[in-house]
Amino acid sequence: MYDNCNNQGVDAKLRYTKMRDALEATGRKIVFSICEWGQNKPWEWAKDVGHLWRTTGDINDSWNSMVSIAKRTMELADHAGPGHWNDPDMLEVGNGGMTNLEYRSHFSLWSIMAAPLLIGADLRKVSPETFEILENREVIAVNQDKLGVQGKVIRSEGGNFVLVKPLSNGDKAVLLFNENDSATNISVTAQELGLTKAVGYKVRDLWAKTTAHTAGTISAALPPHGSAMFRVSAAKDWYAYPPAITTAADGEILYPGALPIVQPGKSVTYTTSVSNTGRLPIAAVQATLNVPQGWTAKATSSSFKPLLPGEKSFRTTWQVTVPPTATPGRFPINASFTFHSPHDTNPVTRQYTAEALVPGPAPKGDLFVSDLKWLRSTNGHGPVEIDTTNGEGKQGDGGPITIRGKVFAKGLGTHAPAQIEYYTGGNCSKVTATVGIDDRKVNPLSLVSYEVWADNTKVYDSGPVNGTDAAKSLEATVSGATVVRLIVRDGGNGKSYDHADWGDVRISC
Template sequence: MRHPHTRTTRTTRLRLAGALTAGLLCTAGLAAPAVAAPTRAPAASAAPALADGLALTPPMGFNNWNSTHCRADFDEAMVKGIADLFVAKGLKDAGYRYVNLDDCWALPNRDADGKLVPDPARFPNGIKAVADYVHAKGLKLGIYTSAGTRTCNSAGFPGALGHEYSDARQFADWGVDYLKYDNCNNQGVDAKKRYTTMRDALRATGRPIVYSICEWGENKPWEWAADVGHLWRTTGDISDNWGSMLSILKQNLPLAPYAGPGHWNDPDMLEVGNGGMTDTEYRSHFSLWSVMAAPLLIGTDLRKASQATFDILDNKEVVAVDQDPLGKQGAVVSSAGGRWVIAKEMKDGSRAVALFNESGTAQRIATSASAVGLPRATAYTLRDLWQHSSSHTAGTIAATVPAHGTVLLRVAADPHWAAYPPAAELGLAGSPLLEAATPAALTGTVTDLGRTPARHVSVSLTGPAGWTVRPTTATTAATLPAGRTLRTGWRVTAPAGTPTGAYGLTLRADYRSPSGQRVTTALPLTASVVVRPPAGTSYLSDLPWLSAASGWGPVERDTSNGESAAGDGHPITIGGTVYAKGLGAHAPSDISYYTGAACTKVSADVGVDDEKGAQGTVTFEIWADGTKVASTGVLTNAMPAQPLTADVTGAQVVHLVVTDAGDGNDSDHADWADARVSC
């Protein structure tokens, strides 16, 4: 699928037949205050899985679409280069096997015999030669087509509807090992029939081919496709931004009962390395896809990838969570306030536990060994899969998790727990919002979560060059007994004239286990230098925001959302009325402002922008310091702008939140027209 939000600019694409996964999407905004409890899935159907021995763990590999689309650099040289890098960079050793071609590999028309023709400019030696090259590396080749008369690209390459057996035979003869089968231009033919026909055609070739059903979750394939394909898309297309990744995560999480060996929920390809998110967010993306037992298909051009990207993709301990042979998808344990705990049962009896912070500020996230399903034990081992360090806990599983970050642990009831040092939980209390030249009081904590004491404990807090960071209480303890906490006060001052923005702080603790093993642990955090809005009434689009996240493309100032690129919006227009000022977003979105307890009112005219025709359904909310203080009902494109006003007296931070109204976020272009704050 090519993302539905772009259909107004690519008019040849088929519109979705219905809302994406209606009823399954958590309709929260991106801020912690707006998080809803996860929706529970119904009991899984009894549809048997394909008994062909394929995809017994989620497929791993590469697909070019997210990084190249149909650009000219998608060609034979790229495919061979990716295969070479799989071997050279150790990705093959980590488990990546499939090098998959997406749309645009063929000519626009079949030949006189009705056969598909590889584009000779892109693949001058044909697909079989590429497959042979990939196979010689010990890897496998995948290909793409659509369960329709044309594919999803606006150029309309040949689809397989009515040609299933002929096309499957060609794929098999070329040596194809994986088929991604899309959903465009399907002529209204029943989805189950279309996808079952291709299953039978692939089976008739006698070649083992992993079959990826890409019908976007429209017809709930998790309920019927376990004996049709090896994996099925549960959502629309992912895009390279935080809001998109988060929305897809929330749609896919409730479907855990339907996944297992040979039949997987597919929340779409990885965006890791494509540049639209931070490395912290990409680590969350990779961690969460792994704990969901999702296919891991790299979506970045590895020829241009940074070492940080390779470090994420090649984390074998995280990959092992995804590839665990038990085949369980992780389930939500809790999600209050955007503090997610997701636990995945592993074949060896351990649990992979993701502590995921959806919110824009650091949060303490805690659970217990019993809550994630482990048996009662004296103590448990904790393996941090990103820090590659081991410790033990008496039962508490907790960490302060940076904004948009994930701590991924493997926890086991281990009789040899005493061989590891006690786990130390670090935290920093107090407001992370600082006004320049004004001292801020923070409190650092180090807590022994283990059964044994931590000895020779020392703590430090460091900030950017030029900042003043001074302790106001003790920074050392000769012994920290099990379950006890060392608290240290800190006074932090940003120099006068420090520009507004986010700055890094690091809280570090050093200690020794009873056996003398030295442990160093660090907690990276973010402090924001802020300024209060000026006195009087100001347009919010003229003020700096603390954070801005949008479900498709960036938040825009004084224009609509437009599409995925920055600056591609239009004059804000709701119900035919044009507004010169405002904020253009796309659900789910969250825009936060520092108000410093100096403001009294936020107001705006809100609605769905006219640029999406008759599409789009959203709700608008205003939050003040974690409390929802104003909201609309469901608004549609057919409605004029609605006035929304909130009393924000005394609030330090105000959030402008838009949800997708529970029906998926297709075309949810949301305007905060004439948005103002009075201070």
């Protein structure tokens, strides 16, 4: 790997081309990795210079870092191919900053993007679960397929992604990926995948290691940050495999990707579902829903289906009531399903766990937002900082919030893209702040926008803000909102100079 640190202003193309020539002059076979963090768009010129090139800045062992790098690399699929690869940086699998579920999504994304699978963990210290992820030969086979095509996004909406990678034997690898903090169902058709029309298709789940058949729809119920990876092919003997069945339980949410908030003393609707995407029927389908002690769940539609034909779904709605005395926290909502499949002598049982979030008390008074506990936060580099600017690394490494010479003792330090969410319970009316790029981090490439959302309604948009713009006074009406979201978006240049401050950000409740 040839890094671009301390480059003394030498043009990147010239620097890396000279190194290529020097390596070729040795007469040895050497893999040349270009690491200038995507700043000079190497995907446009480095095909004949190196074998792989970094697409972004450095990855760190966090969900937000991994996802932001993955999404940037997804956009570059057309530039990859045999001998010239997009490199989204090393794998963080096993380093401890993410869950095993998130690491599985991480490994799946890198694999379907035909990215180099460079292990970044100390294998002397990782868990058995880490080895299960890193040693999944069927997923690795997708990554290493000799056709050498990077998987492409064929659909992306609200943090839900469908990526498809053609394979050398005619199969299609497909990844269904849920970026969000709430569960979702994602489906795609064989026709969308580019497969030839057939009576039935063979679907291999590369993580569950099960094989089923479908009439043409491939689907998965995905938990927050979850994914499902399949290998799909047209099959004349489709009937030799059981029908593909997807089971799920979903609660009402305020907006796409929202946390599953349930408020004490109120009821919320959950829906259990059984989807048969195969051609053969299943029978005696029974759904049940179990809730925490003291809560109640009442079916408001039938929970039993004698026969569920192929290509049909069965849904049951449930009224879940939370007691007024419910304590704040995250609680499991457990769905259980049983049914008879034509390929199983015994009843099949499926489990699905959804989640309910009981928030703490809604705020009251005229308050600094930085004194409140947020529901969740994401940040482009490092953590969101409280009452200091963002330093890109660990918590507390930023200095005072300073915008155009004015220092703010209170506020939030973020780096695009960022989002902070607060539970307001309909109690609050207004958000005010002074916003702008931090003085010590101003760069000609700094470019962001600030937004405030009241549930699913955008109530403020700053428009583009660069490093030389005067500080902006922000005022947004959030009356009646259950959740208030403070968002910073990257201006579109993908650079690492977007240190976006929220000075004296207040909320009136």
